[in-house]
Amino acid sequence: MRPITTLLTTSCLVTLLAGTAQAQTGIPADAPTPGGEPVASTVEDDAIVVTGTRIRRPNATSAAPIQSVTSEEIRLQAAVNIEDVLNRLPQIAPDAQQNYQDSDGRQRIKLRSLGFERTLTLVDGLRLGTMNGVDAGMIPTALVERIDVLSGGASSVYGSDAVAGVVNFILKKDLEGISLNANYNFYNHDNKDTLVSPYARAAGFPVPRGLTNDGARKDLTLSAGTKLFDGALSVMGFVNYRQSDLVPYDSRASSACQLVEAGIDGPLSCSVSTYTQYGYLSPRGGTQSGRVYANNPNGTRTFVPFGVGIQANPFDGYSYQRESERVNAGGFVTLKLSDAVELYGNGLWFRDESVNRFPARVLSFTAYGNTPFNVNCNNPLMSAAQQTAICGTAAGTSTLLPIEVRYRFNALPYNDQTYVNQGFRGVGGVRGTFADAWSYDIAGVYSRNQQDTQYAPFAPIDRINRSLNVINVGGTPTCASGTADGCVPFDAFSANNNNQALYNYLYAGRNGSEIGIGLLYDVVASISGDLGKYGVTSPLAEQGIAIAIGAEYRKDRYIGTADSVFREENGGTDFQLRQSVKEANVEVQVPLVEKQRWTHLLQINGGYRLSKYDTNPDTFSTYKIEGLWAPVEDITFRGAFNKAQRAPTVFEIRQATQRQYGTQGGSQNDFCATTTIQVPDPADPTRVITRTVAPRASIDVCRATGLADSLYGSTTLNCPNNQCTVFTGGFTVDPETAWTKTFGVVLKPRFLPGLTVSVDRFLIDIDDSIGFGDYSYWQEGCLTSGGDSYFCDKIVRAPTTGILYSAPATNPTSGYIQQGTTNTYKTKAHGWDFQGQYVLPIDRFGTLDWIFNGSLTTLAGNQESPIRLERNCAGLFGNGCGQLLPEWTHGLRTTYVTPDKAASLSFNWRYVGALTHAKNSGDPAVGGTAADARKTFYRFDPVSYFDLAATFAVGRQFTLRFSANNLLDKVPPILPNSYDVSLARNNTIPARYDSLGRQIAIGATVNF
Secondary structure, three states, rough: OOOHHHHHHHHHHHHHHHHOOOEEEEOOOOOOOOOOOOOOOOOEOOOOOOOOOOOEEOOOOOOOOEEEHHHHHHHHHHHOHHHHHOOOOEEEEOHHHHHHHOOOOOOOOOOOOOOOHHEEEEEEEOOOOOOOOOOOHHHOHHHHEEEEEEEEOOOHOOOOOOEEEEEEEEEOOOOOOEEEEEEEEEEEEEEEOOOOOHHHHHOOOOOOOOOEEEEEEEEEEEEEEEOOOOOEEEEEEEEEEEEEEEEEEOOOOOHHHOEOOOOOOOEEOOEEEEOOOOEEEEEEOOOOEEOOOOOOOOOOOOEEEOOOOOOOOOOOOEEOOEEEEEHHHHHHHEEEEOOOOOEEEEEEEEEEEEEEOOOOOOOOOHHHHOOEEEOOOOOOOOOOHHHHHHHHHHHHOOOOOEEEEEEEEOOOEEEEEEEEEEEEEEEEEEEEEEOOOOEEEEEEEEEEEEEEEEEEOOOOOHHHHHHHHHEOOEEEEEEEOOOOOOOOOOHHHHHHHOOOHHHHHHOOOOOEEEEEEEEEEEEEEEEEEEHHHHOOOEEEEEOOEEEEEEEEEEEEEEEEEEOOHHHHHOOOOOOEEEEEEEEEEEEEEEEEEEEOOOOEEEEEEEEEEEEOOOOOOOEEEEEEEEEEEEOOOOEEEEEEEEEEEEEEOOOHHHHHOOOOOEEOOOOOOOOOOOOOEEEEEOEEEEEEEEEEEEEOOOOOHHHHOOHHHHHHHHHHHHOOOHEEEEEEEEOOOOOEEEEEEEEEEOOOOOOOOOOOEEEEEEEEEEEOOOEEEEEHHHHHHHOOOOOOOOHHOOOOOOOOOOOOOOHHHHHOOOOOOEEEEEEEEEEEEEEEEEEEEEEEHHHHHHHHEEEEEEEEEEEEEEOOOOOOOEEEOOOOEEOOOOOOOOOOEEEEEEEEOOOOEEEEEEEEEEEEEOOOOOOOHOOOHOOOHHHHHOOOOOEEEEEEEEEEEEEEEEOOOOEEEEEEOOOOOOOOOOOOOOOOHHHOOOOOOOOOOOOOOOOEEEEEEEEO
């Protein structure tokens, strides 16, 4: 063992020093599994199907790096959904749709953190769906034979979208018998005080302590299949059910409140809300204008100052793990009439429902505009003292006084924003071989994905006003408008009002909804031939030249509709989008030298594709050039160069060209204006006072936006309601072009059987990259660049007043901030991948198996314009670095299997490298200057997670599995203002870290 240990250690050191990365050659065979679970063959007619090529031939070897995840690895992870599996791969940017409050429930894949639009998702080599509607969650983990991840461009083989690479799901389709696969897991977390705890308590919020078991997830898959007519007809079907329980934010000490930091290195505190069960009332007129009150928690109709004990936690019930329910079903059939004709078809159907939770609230009048609510000063629901406190000298009269009212119905059900995703994917085709040397495959794909979104109800302002204007009728408080419309008086003047009738009046029928439907029609035809059968072979090679010729027609459609309530609240119109493409491609594999004394293998591959989109007047082409050289059998060098192009999706075309006017979100204003804000009066906390704030931008920056110097700092630049006009559209968008290069080495030393190590360098450089820039992107870019015209030209001022506001009905040519999808400059992703596997037989004691997969990211960023510096966000977060890619991540699994394969024990080490705030990077391109360097919360230390799994076979029919992920129950790193980095308010990056604690899983497979 000692020489082996030394060799392994040396190999690891050499790999690290070289910055290496492994990629696998060919397709790994699944190791025998305990329990004899039925698996599908990866070989058809002795031809290995390699992701990344349409050519099928024996002994195929990939010239591009492919990482594969086998079904055995998925079982050891106790994965319930595909998201769990992919999040562990260093090559894929982790996504957290299950741990993300604002998610729409769809699981989409982002290779190299380059966006889901640049990752092509396939099932058995054919597209899963449209780029806008892909939901990988429709694939049950129990049906996955393996997942192939091909890094780098593959547009010449598969067409547009494969810029970052391809993820290909190979499914089990040849089951004979019945198989029942069940998984159940839950979180077992010990809540201990964290950095968040004292601040939560200081704000008056509870902090959980002690052991909790929650977040149960169930996954049940029933599959059945048979073969008839001597195996000529194969039929298989399955149904899969998945369900996840809610885990709210306030169930974890690390997210007992949203931690916020004032400014840079400022004091910490919790986000607090004025939407409380005690109410928030502030007169906006009369003698008491500007005062702030809350109802006394003791139930008396008196007021108390607003503060600790009264304020609420706005995010306590938000979803840390979303409540969801999903059903997947499908079937596969093949009928082999002869070697020349095999008919096949399959269908996948799914329905998934999940929710985003929001407390039931009466929102501030500012959510509707700048006109306050009104309350009558003789409202019988107010005590005399309350009338005086709110109305002053008008108390007891019928005067309607402007007032701000905010209220949370704490005991009523949450308002849910519900997402129902459902779809169908059908495939039909014919394939076969003929003339000894040729094979063909003609397939059609139809995919339909529909998302129904029902938004949390939004109470109309007129109903709120009617319910606040209350009079006494026969001793009963009654709406002054009467009860014809069902009006229910709003008792905003007592604590803990949870009147269901009032809630129904305010919100019934106000769940605006919209529907989006994505449709894909795809016909793919290919023919592959071995010209060696005709003697077209290099004199130094055994295999002949192989060729594949193909054609494809693809059409994408998207249909967007909404009901009247949604349109009333959000505007817009129904629309339909469509785009089609005709493509032709050719591939060749040319073995030049095989099994010679001086070279074991020398091979070159090539590919070319021509594409014509009906939305673009130009025809564009993509190609690949690949090479393999094995001087000896033990060592193979390989390299690939791809020109890949991605046409804009139908959505991106709409976002570029659609002319639509709107306003900024939130409370913002022109950065060249002097503004005013309202803050609590330090001398009297029951009042608010107005403060003046100087312009954020310098006069030079404002001059770059076209503003006259005389208007700099003018309050006349302030937009109505602090919301300037935003103009979406007016851009053009062309295909982006990626130049992708991979090169590496594969080591399979014969003197050490069972060891495979490979290293690959990847370089992805995208020119004219397509991206959406909202108004804040151009606005902040102009501000931080010191007046770069690339950004500042998108700020189009009114010629005389300079104001960024215009009336949409006039179709203005100025007075707005532009936004939309367009071609920017460059996007890049560079790094190293490596994998290793070593299978060590231990005489009669079984086997040990080590599998390693790691990635070193050296460049992840972009260059926004020719005069801007290149931004490298590898290992960084914040300040615009949203990729959240540590420079180094890896996984190392060690598995012991008993000699009879009846049991296995597996230990997995997942390593997540450090992340540093961009301001502390020392790189001015990402804002890393000494003056801006942070002193607090500028680094996430490396984190190691350990998983343990055991598998036991009871005969050939039953297998039992136990797993513990995040065995040590590590608490995620804490980050204030986490929403700015991760779009989550739980004080961490849930996509990157195991944020809910230890996960215990039990699973079983029963075969009949």
